[in-house]
Amino acid sequence: MAGKREVAESCFEFLYLELVRTCYVKEEDDRGTRSSLDAMGFQVGQQLAERYTIDRARFSDHLEVIKFICKEFWNELFNKQVDNLKTNRNREIFVLHDNRFRWLRHMSLPKDLAAAAETVNRYLIFPCGIIKGALASFGVLCEVSAELTDSATHACAFHIRITQK
Amino acid sequence: MKPSRGTGTMNFAPVEKINSELFTLTYGSMVRQLLVDNEDNVEAVNTQLEKMGYNIGVRLIDEFLAKTSTTRCSDFRETAEVVAKVGLKMFLGVQATVANWNADGTECSLILEDNPIVDFVELPEQYQSLSYSSMLCGVFRGALEMVNMKVESWFVQDTLKGDEVNEIRLRLLEVVQDEYPFKDDE
Numbered sequence A: 001m002a003g004k005r006e007v008a009e010s011c012f013e014f015l016y017l018e019l020v021r022t023c024y025v026k027e028e029d030d031r032g033t034r035s036s037l038d039a040m041g042f043q044v045g046q047q048l049a050e051r052y053t054i055d056r057a058r059f060s061d062h063l064e065v066i067k068f069i070c071k072e073f074w075n076e077l078f079n080k081q082v083d084n085l086k087t088n089r090n091r092e093i094f095v096l097h098d099n100r101f102r103w104l105r106h107m108s109l110p111k112d113l114a115a116a117a118e119t120v121n122r123y124l125i126f127p128c129g130i131i132k133g134a135l136a137s138f139g140v141l142c143e144v145s146a147e148l149t150d151s152a153t154h155a156c157a158f159h160i161r162i163t164q165k
Numbered sequence B: 001m002k003p004s005r006g007t008g009t010m011n012f013a014p015v016e017k018i019n020s021e022l023f024t025l026t027y028g029s030m031v032r033q034l035l036v037d038n039e040d041n042v043e044a045v046n047t048q049l050e051k052m053g054y055n056i057g058v059r060l061i062d063e064f065l066a067k068t069s070t071t072r073c074s075d076f077r078e079t080a081e082v083v084a085k086v087g088l089k090m091f092l093g094v095q096a097t098v099a100n101w102n103a104d105g106t107e108c109s110l111i112l113e114d115n116p117i118v119d120f121v122e123l124p125e126q127y128q129s130l131s132y133s134s135m136l137c138g139v140f141r142g143a144l145e146m147v148n149m150k151v152e153s154w155f156v157q158d159t160l161k162g163d164e165v166n167e168i169r170l171r172l173l174e175v176v177q178d179e180y181p182f183k184d185d186e
Helices: A009-026 A030-052 A062-078 A113-137 B020-037 B042-067 B076-092 B134-146
Strands: A006-008 A084-087 A093-098 A141-150 A155-164 B017-019 B097-099 B107-112 B149-157 B166-175
Touching: A006 A009, A006 B020, A006 B076, A009 A030, A009 A113, A009 B017, A009 B020, A009 B042, A009 B076, A030 A062, A030 A113, A030 B020, A062 A084, A062 A093, A062 A113, A113 A141, A113 A155, B017 B020, B020 B042, B042 B076, B042 B134, B076 B097, B076 B107, B076 B134, B076 B166, B134 B149, B134 B166
Parallel strands: none
Antiparallel strands: A006 B017, A084 A093, A093 A155, A141 A155, B097 B107, B107 B166, B149 B166
16 A cells, blocks of 8 residues: 555646547547546546545435535545535535636636537546546446536536436 | 756755545556457557657656756766656656666666556556556657657566566667757858
């Protein structure tokens, strides 16, 4: 066990950008690429969630899990917490707002939101997979999607729809 | 004495750090996916990893040069030391030792006892010829090409395969001369 080892954040960023780039270069079929990135994210999410909760008691319900994702988990990944959490009446849909999504910070995006969102979509698949995988490791099954909500600040919204808890 | 060359802990602008797990686990999951995509063709995956490393290296060098006060290395010996002591330290948080030089100073080994990329990794039997960390070799190749050195790099010892240390061979093939933007006789 390596303990709290650190690497330069840019190591991850370079790796991640190259990973997404390579996936998209070789696949003509967008669906295949999406599913690869999603699968990779899922696996990483599961592994990270296990590591980050080794010493803690089990979560009492799925709301506790979502709170954990928004606070400790997001902090470990992105050095900050989720800025805003919205949910619907049934507590089956959650929207996590990150006002400045870290993994996009070195990208300069077109001003037009639709164009910027199009550019950025491929970089949001992996983090959605991570969230899905993390939740799955606590027995919460869901669908996760994300979208850019502001091209200047790189604000993103992650939509979680619980399918089984 | 070269005041701009340090041991890697003193002379660079602060680099933002993260816990290595996200990096290590993403790398691992990527390797797994590459094996699936290439139907377990290990040689193809080795090549792909090195190529991806090259693509990373050509971009990473800019950050390295920007963050350190490194001046142009006078020879390959100095280059190897900078890679081992400053470069690896800055990005991976570990240092290597430079050793096993050949007679004309064009080839050496970087001995890395500790490789963060392989934390928590075990290589199953059927993947023994996988060069798991060959992305690192590609990074060296890409980064050094941007500073006019064509090199080859490969693993000769790998802790994943039971060796005591990681030994990465670095061979200088060619120093590419800068091209002047204008002709002398104009």
